[in-house]
Amino acid sequence: MSTEKHVVVLGAGVTGLTSALFLAEAGYKVTVVAAHVPGDSSIEYTSPWAGAHWLPHARANEPVICDWDVQTYEHWLGIIRREEEDPTLPPSGLKQIDSYELWDKNPNYEIWYAPHVEAFRTLSASHKPISAINEKASLASADLPEIQHGAYYKAMCINVPRFLLYLQERATSLGVRVLKAHLPTHGVLSATLSGTADFVRLETGRPKPACFVNATGLGAKKLCGDDAMYPIRGQTVLVKGEARSTITRVGDGYRAYCIPRPGSGTTILGGTKEEGVWDETPDARVTEQILRLNALQVPELLTGPEWGFEVVSVQCGLRPARRGGPRVEREKVGDWEIVHAYGHAGAGYQNSVGSARLVVELVGEGVGAKGLAAKL
Ligand SMILES: Cc1cc2nc3c(=O)[nH]c(=O)nc-3n(C[C@H](O)[C@H](O)[C@H](O)COP(=O)(O)OP(=O)(O)OC[C@H]3O[C@@H](n4cnc5c(N)ncnc54)[C@H](O)[C@@H]3O)c2cc1C
Incomplete structure (x- = not known):
């Protein structure tokens, strides 16, 4: 069904x-305008820097975000199952994978997602891979506490460069146009939206937008003057080889994780969470710590000289965090309807399906086409 509305x-x-x-699947005519698009590399474009995997950060007292995570898990599993049944489908870059969360101390929060994921079970210090990592740490005289607790379940890892292209390819196959442009951030938002509407009309001949969606990540800090936005910097190391599982170890003041990028022959090793840090230059000492901690948990990737990793690159990305949590809501700005969708911090991938379904619902309310999202 076509609504003929342009978003x-x-x-x-x-x-x-x-x-x-x-939005395109719901029948809207959609144009994307962005300074950076899949294939681009910039510190102002977070998505390509992510690991990424499905591992909830939301706590049980954040039911909306928990629900977004669950919706994404189920939707992604559907994509993976369809690709398994029909190998001629374009690859999404998603893969179901054995996932381990390991803690030096008992985590003091509820693992609310246990009933929502496949094959969940808790692990004690005698279970693998905990026992193997603790043993290695002891042999290497690593100055680390022992891991005491863990959880295993099946989740997903993502080849993010591939997944972004996949989303773009699927969207453009439904008529979505993608235009590259940097929107001015020094003026008032309503004037920027009017200018963008003119630009889109000139470039595409498409009619005046019935609604805008603001998915500018950290860019929203300047675009709509949201001072609650701040970066959480993450430094990572890309190495050769694909780890067999994802492992995320959390201890006092540090975390170590490995996330294979399916089909790419590489794995992301992380990493840091540095609040308020905008600098994109990696820190050599952090790189050394990432490699040292991950050597204990992904020995299958120690294929370089002297039992080391084969490092491909070292990089930093800025998670778009927001005090008060993600903003997914409607606003009237001058004459324009706008739905904001930004501030997903370190969970933009795993929130993406639930968050986008809410966007479709809010756009529907804004343009008077309520109910269109129900089938998605
Ligand atoms: C190291 C690291 C690891 C991560 N791991 C995970 C993980 O395992 N799982 C997970 O779910 N998430 C993870 N994340 C978080 C995830 O990457 C982000 O939440 C997500 O990428 C945010 O996406 P976004 O589309 O909101 O923002 P972005 O990807 O930053 O996109 C913003 C878009 O807005 C455009 N834009 C901004 N300002 C303007 C302007 N003025 N004019 C025109 N265009 C503009 C940009 O060009 C870009 O196209 C990780 C992040 C990092 C850094």
């Missing part, structure tokens, strides 16, 4: 592209 999505990260795809 302009600002931003081509995982949030903007998933929203654009779902």
Whole structure:
């Protein structure tokens, strides 16, 4: 069913592209306008820097975000199952994988997602891989506490460069146009939206937008003056080889994780969470710590000289965090309807399906086409 309504999505990260795809599937004419698109590399474009995997950060007292995570898990599993049944489908870059969360101390929060994931079970210090990692740490005289607790379940890891292209390809196959442009951030938002509407009309001949979606990530800090936005920097190391599982170890003041990028022959090793840090230059001491901690948990990737990793690159990305949590809501800005969708911090991928479905619902309310999202 076509609504004939034109929606302009600002931003081509995982949030903007998933929203654009779902809006197109709901029958809207969609144009994406973004300074950076899949294939681009910039510190102002977070999505390509992510690991990424499905591992909830939301706590049980954040039911909306927990629900987004669950919706994404189920939707992604559907994509993976369809690809297994029909290998001629374009690859999404998603893969179901054995996932381990390991803690030096008992985590003091509820693992609310246990009933929502496949094969969940808790692990004690005598279970693998905990026993193997503790033993290695002891042999290497690593100055680390022992891991005491763990959880195993089946989740997903993502080849993020591939997944962003997949979203874009699926969206454009439904008529979504993607335009590259940097929107001015020094003016008032209503004037920026009017200018963008003119730009889109000139470039595409499409009619005046009935609604905008603001999926500009950290860019929203300047674009709409949201001072609650701040970066959480993450430094990672890309190494050769694909780890057999994802492992995320959390201890006092540190974390170590490995996330294979399916089909790429590489794995992301992390990493840091540095609040308020905008600098994109990696820290050599952090790189050394990431490699040292991960050597204990992914020995299968120690294929380089002297039992080391084969490092491909070292990089930093800025998670788009927001005090008060992600902003997914409608606003009237001058004459324009806008739905904001930004501030997903370290969970933009695993939130993406639930968040985008809410975007479609809010756009529907804004343009008077309520109910269209129900089938998605
Ligand atoms: C190291 C690291 C590891 C991570 N791991 C995970 C993980 O395992 N799982 C997970 O779910 N998430 C993870 N994340 C978080 C995830 O990457 C982000 O939440 C997500 O990428 C945010 O996507 P976005 O689309 O909201 O923003 P972005 O990807 O930053 O996209 C913003 C878009 O807006 C555009 N834009 C901004 N300002 C303007 C402007 N003025 N004019 C025009 N266009 C503009 C940009 O060009 C871009 O296209 C990780 C992040 C990092 C850094």
